[in-house]
Amino acid sequence: MLIIDFETRSQCDLKKKGSSNYCLDPSTDILCMAALCTDTESKWLWYPDEELPQALRYAIENADLVCAHNAEFDMGIYQIAVTDYGFPQIPKQKWYCSSAQCRVNAIPAGLDDAAWALGLKTRKYSKGAHLIKKLSMPRPDGTFLEDEELLIDMGDYCMQDVIVTTAVVRATRPMTQMEHQDWLKTVEVNQRGVLIDYDLATSALDYSDTEQSAIAIKLIDITDGVVTRHSQSARIRDWLVARLGDDHAIIKLMEVYKEGVKKLSLDKNIRRNILNMIENSEIIVDDDVRDVVQLLDDGNKSSVAKFKRMLEMCDEEDHRVRGAFVFAGASQTLRYTSRGLQLHNMRRDCWSADEAEHIAHLMAQGEPLEGDVMETLSKLLRPAIIPAQGNIFVVGDWSSIEARVLPWLSDSDGGDAKLQIFKEGKDVYIEAAKAMGLGESSRQIGKVAELALGYQGGVNAFNSMARNYGLSMSDAEAQGVVDKWRSTNAWAVRFWAELEQAAKDAISFPTKKFHAGMVTYLFAPDMMEGTLLCLMEGDTIIQYPKAKLEMVATKFGDRVQITALKASLKPKADAKQWLRTSIYGGLLAENCTQAFAAAILRNALRQLDDVVASVHDEIVLEVGYDESPTVLKNLQQLMEETPSWAEGLPLTAEPVIMRRYGK
DNA sequence: TGCGGCGGCGCC
DNA sequence: AAAGGGCGCCGCCGCA
Numbered sequence: 001m002l003i004i005d006f007e008t009r010s011q012c013d014l015k016k017k018g019s020s021n022y023c024l025d026p027s028t029d030i031l032c033m034a035a036l037c038t039d040t041e042s043k044w045l046w047y048p049d050e051e052l053p054q055a056l057r058y059a060i061e062n063a064d065l066v067c068a069h070n071a072e073f074d075m076g077i078y079q080i081a082v083t084d085y086g087f088p089q090i091p092k093q094k095w096y097c098s099s100a101q102c103r104v105n106a107i108p109a110g111l112d113d114a115a116w117a118l119g120l121k122t123r124k125y126s127k128g129a130h131l132i133k134k135l136s137m138p139r140p141d142g143t144f145l146e147d148e149e150l151l152i153d154m155g156d157y158c159m160q161d162v163i164v165t166t167a168v169v170r171a172t173r174p175m176t177q178m179e180h181q182d183w184l185k186t187v188e189v190n191q192r193g194v195l196i197d198y199d200l201a202t203s204a205l206d207y208s209d210t211e212q213s214a215i216a217i218k219l220i221d222i223t224d225g226v227v228t229r230h231s232q233s234a235r236i237r238d239w240l241v242a243r244l245g246d247d248h249a250i251i252k253l254m255e256v257y258k259e260g261v262k263k264l265s266l267d268k269n270i271r272r273n274i275l276n277m278i279e280n281s282e283i284i285v286d287d288d289v290r291d292v293v294q295l296l297d298d299g300n301k302s303s304v305a306k307f308k309r310m311l312e313m314c315d316e317e318d319h320r321v322r323g324a325f326v327f328a329g330a331s332q333t334l335r336y337t338s339r340g341l342q343l344h345n346m347r348r349d350c351w352s353a354d355e356a357e358h359i360a361h362l363m364a365q366g367e368p369l370e371g372d373v374m375e376t377l378s379k380l381l382r383p384a385i386i387p388a389q390g391n392i393f394v395v396g397d398w399s400s401i402e403a404r405v406l407p408w409l410s411d412s413d414g415g416d417a418k419l420q421i422f423k424e425g426k427d428v429y430i431e432a433a434k435a436m437g438l439g440e441s442s443r444q445i446g447k448v449a450e451l452a453l454g455y456q457g458g459v460n461a462f463n464s465m466a467r468n469y470g471l472s473m474s475d476a477e478a479q480g481v482v483d484k485w486r487s488t489n490a491w492a493v494r495f496w497a498e499l500e501q502a503a504k505d506a507i508s509f510p511t512k513k514f515h516a517g518m519v520t521y522l523f524a525p526d527m528m529e530g531t532l533l534c535l536m537e538g539d540t541i542i543q544y545p546k547a548k549l550e551m552v553a554t555k556f557g558d559r560v561q562i563t564a565l566k567a568s569l570k571p572k573a574d575a576k577q578w579l580r581t582s583i584y585g586g587l588l589a590e591n592c593t594q595a596f597a598a599a600i601l602r603n604a605l606r607q608l609d610d611v612v613a614s615v616h617d618e619i620v621l622e623v624g625y626d627e628s629p630t631v632l633k634n635l636q637q638l639m640e641e642t643p644s645w646a647e648g649l650p651l652t653a654e655p656v657i658m659r660r661y662g663k
Numbered sequence: 664t665g666c667g668g669c670g671g672c673g674c675c
Numbered sequence: 676a677a678a679g680g681g682c683g684c685c686g687c688c689g690c691a
Contacts, residue, residue, distance in 0.1 A: 233669095268671085268672075330681055339684090458677070465679090555677080585678095586678065587678080590679070590680060594681065616681090
């Protein structure tokens, strides 16, 4: 393996425009490249004013794998080395990403974070950020600082990055061949990109700026200038407290507890409660207070800022946003994540293609939008993603895949009975309600129970999910549902316990395998100071690094629990160790369910061309209009075909054709 | 001015 | 014997 790292400079703002635009920008150039061959330990530091050393050329040409941390960036920069500096081409399949390797090992994706979490002595040089600011970013006049000494420092820094990368690669397991292929597939999807309706996004951004200003003016007026934007949550909170006093009913409604600490929040749910109670005259307040809460509600239609991001991130020429997907970005479950333009949390409730085009037309004419403008714009987000001229989207999602995977993994009679409901095409939510003795009319309760309770969630999980479906229950009522669901789904309760026991046994008896349903745990004592491996069919592996059994103080007293390092919890800057978390049965159940569903997604993606996006249980293909009927049929067949390693798991999907992303 | 922490949003 | 958790981005705010 040849491990490389580039330092570069550019007038392009990497963070704002994304690495694809950065690499293609004409002002982007290489400052230096460091390389290390893991076979020979040979190291090179190359500057663009030098010839490419013969030995380095040889190492590049003969490497089995060329590895970089976040290799998609280095792949793009490497093209500059090929074009401008005569470097040899590297075949796509040879590229390898050490950040992806970190993620499949469930350690942080960032290079220094990974070294920190692993407890390595080899760490990145802290002067890097300073050097990048000096040498990589343009000065106000657009030119770059040329400084021999700093450039030498930059070379040191670059070489140290390669050394740290090497240490991290050696301290963790390599990606399996399949993981590597799946990573390469992600690169392919990222390079294809998704097309943005540029004119629509531009208009939407324009209208949202105008509307937010209008909201701001009203807020300034009501609060005498204390609050100048709807997003100033702290100022709005303080203004309300000053106006109403600590004991006012509205302030009481705002109380939330975070890790035992009382805070005042005005999030969507709380705003709705407040506005409802005012509406029903359960609370009497003056109009100013109501208006402020209402204006906050109007302005906080999420993610209208995404239009701005779309325009920044897309390629200037073809208007495609590239590099949106991260293979195994969620390191607990190896699900994909999305970055830059976050395609994984676009508002689902949106306009149809016809409606979107009507609104686009109105905006293009400069007509005012009627009704709740921010709401209208927010419902345009998904439809702003479109197929290219002559193309169309084919979109498929699996029907309640997690609700099927969980019972399948449990490998139990009760789980089989649950799967049978799916196999017979019955409504699983009605069946759940019936089983709980609630009658068919209680489908909503059955649905919330099925969605919220499978992973050991209790009253809080049930009620917060219930709110999303307009269901209101007291804690006592909710507890009743929880109890009934657990007694009618004893297989799930048993599975949580089995998973926890198997995981604990695995840690107690290293290198021995312990099973819970279709899930196997194995503790590898030599891997990252002890890693709990969770093994499933389909070559699916998830990891719990530095797992151990330890006494943990809980509100029920001291208990022996599994704890492990948690990649996504970044410690504060002055902390010595990476953060850990407790692990319990319900969490294990959730992790392996999501991980297995993600494996089914990757299995399908592997067999598909023309993928432009995926969202956990959904696949988006962009294909020529004429071939779409065939593609539609094939996609359904592929998605409904259970992989050989998941026999007995019923999968259904009904892909549809879309002129715009959305409905 | 830059950065980390925090509150907030939304999806699966 | 209790437990939703997996994500990423935006904007504000206080601090260095």
